[in-house]
Amino acid sequence: MKLNKSEFPSELFLPLLQEEKIPRYIALFKALRQSIIEGKMIAGAKLPASRPLAQSLKLSRNTVKSAFELLLAEGYIETRPGSGSFVTHSAAIAFPRADETPSSRSFKAEKKLSKLAERLNWQDHHTIPYAKYLLEPAIPALAEFPWMQWQRAVNYAGRVMKHQLVSSGLGCAQLREQIASYLQIVRGVKCHSNNILIFSGSQQAIYLSLQMLLNPGEGVFVEDPCYFGIEGAVNAVGANKILIESDEQGFNLSPDKQYLAKLAVVTPSRNYPLGHTLSLQRRLALLQWAADQGGWIIEDDYDSEFRFDGPPLTSLQGLDTEQRVIYSGTFSRILHPSIRIGYLVLPDQLVRPFTLAKQLMQGDVSILPQLTLAQFMAAGHFSSHVRRMRKLYLSRRNLLQQLVEQHLSGYLQLVPSDGGMHCVYLLAAGFSDEVICRRARELGVGVKALSHYYSSENKRQGLVIGFAGFNQQQQQRAIMALASVFSDC
Ligand SMILES: Cc1ncc(COP(=O)(O)O)c(C=O)c1O
Known part of the structure; x- marks a missing residue:
């Protein structure tokens, strides 16, 4: 029997078959199962007969037969006397087809989610890697712990x-x-x-x-x-x-x-x-x-x-x-x-x-x-850590305010506050906080756009700048990077 390549892409199995640590019949079983799971072999698809498949993959016929037996035992294929082996309907139904795109699949999955899950799908702020960028708000002085x-x-x-x-x-x-x-x-x-x-x-x-x-x-x-x-x-x-x-x-x-x-x-x-x-x-x-x-x-x-x-x-x-x-x-x-x-x-x-x-x-x-x-x-x-951090954060806040004063005073206006781990600055007219933050992020600076914290239309444009987690060199580097962002805008 001739191998039908479009139905049975044997070249996809080669990497698996080359895995040395597992017996070859298991490797072939896994490769075939993968093809069914990924929808490359759909319900009713006929598997090639064991002899031509063994020849084409340079395996023994017993290896192929053992792999088929495992597939049969797990319900992925069925044999029809005199006709050969076929992918079962239940296997194909359980897994999506290969020609369905991931987005069409996730769309279907979303349709099946609860109302609560749909409401949760509101924005992806929390997927941003934590403490990866300089001046990110809400980061304590990690090195001082x-x-x-x-x-x-x-x-x-x-x-x-x-x-x-x-x-x-x-x-x-x-x-x-x-x-x-x-x-x-x-x-x-x-x-x-x-x-x-x-x-x-x-x-x-x-x-x-x-x-x-x-x-x-x-x-x-x-x-x-x-x-x-x-x-x-x-x-x-x-x-x-x-x-x-x-x-x-x-x-x-x-x-x-x-x-x-x-x-x-x-x-x-x-x-x-x-x-x-x-x-x-x-x-x-x-x-x-x-x-x-x-x-x-x-x-x-x-x-x-x-x-x-x-x-x-x-x-x-x-x-x-x-x-x-x-x-x-x-x-x-x-x-x-x-x-x-x-x-x-x-x-x-x-x-x-x-x-x-x-x-x-x-x-x-x-x-x-x-x-x-x-x-x-x-x-x-x-208590002693809090006391120590209060002093440290005060000096880091003062440093941030000095650096902003020196390098960004034409662009940013401080919103006064009596403490915390970040400062908020309002942006001079004509700048977009989203644009500034996007460009700053490209330079490794994680300041946040004030407008993102508003739900109303009355959004103020500004930057939320974390200081608590960042020492002098880091703050200097980040503020110079921010200054270059502003001068390019
Ligand atoms: C204002 C505010 N409330 C609540 C939380 C949540 O705190 P937790 O990390 O304990 O979940 C945070 C975290 O940054 C916060 O900034």
Whole structure:
């Protein structure tokens, strides 16, 4: 029997057949199976007879027969007495055809996704490689992390872990106690360790809160501009996003909008990314709204440890007398991005439903990193690292502002802020922040476009420039690169 090349591209099998470590009949079986999986051999396609195939591939006939037997046993082919071997329908149905393009396949797959998955498909900011570019925002000083002390805490946690295999559902008790006493002293948060629920980062915590507090279509107040992760999570739950402008005094909720939402997500200590602090008057107004409407407030307190003009401000939660505030904190920015531990401080009535939901949807956070962090805090390393980083970040911020002043003053105007890990600059008229950022990225500089953080049409053009993770040489190199981008525009 003659080999039909178009139906049976034997040259495709050669690389596999040359694999030395596996028997040849297995290599041929895998090659044939691959052809079926990739749709190169469609349902009903006839396989060549064993003799001509063996001749054409320079194999023994027994090798080919053994490969066919395996295909038959796994249901990829069937034999019809007197006619030969054919690709089965079930094999061909299970796998797509080769002439379907990947995009037509993914389109079909998308059609089968849930509404939630469709809503998640909103933008791809999170696929950008982390810490790859200079001046990227939200990168702490990675080289300064006290690895030795962390290692000691890991060793300790490894030793005591055998007594801690069962979690209460809220998270490791030692860690919750450390967090509670830290928050009471430093952030003025009113809490008991039993109100703290540990998560793998605050993104997860905030997303679960939105799922628990909002039905699709219900209103939620969101700052404009705001953090991508919050906007994405709000979109994902299908809530009705009501944008609230953030000005110099922070989140500005006007009386006419008060009835539109049951939840507000805010960054009162430092608006992300603009850096404004929510004024006392507006804090009290927001708490009043929550008390009057039975509304909830999620306070996303992502990096308020790094305030340079004085100690961290009292949290919004600390002012709340009605238990309407859910306080969210994270260690990923303060310590290291790979320490994926965040937490919620919950009002009493939310502890049980949130804990049950977390168990069902996400399960426990691994105990070893929780115990490690608890020990790291108990030994005083957390506080001393924060103190050290506060000084370092202040000097890095001053350096950035000097460099911008020297090399970019005609193009950029600083938005004042009392701390943080990045600065925001507004762009001079006539420049597009997207264009600047795209060109800067080509030169290895990862500043972000301010306009991307806005959902409304009222987008301001500016740059979000991270300084915390970058030393003098890196900042100088990056600012010179940015200057060249501006002069070429
Ligand atoms: C404003 C804001 N909220 C929440 C998060 C999420 O933090 P985590 O890394 O703990 O998920 C971030 C992370 O950068 C952030 O910038």
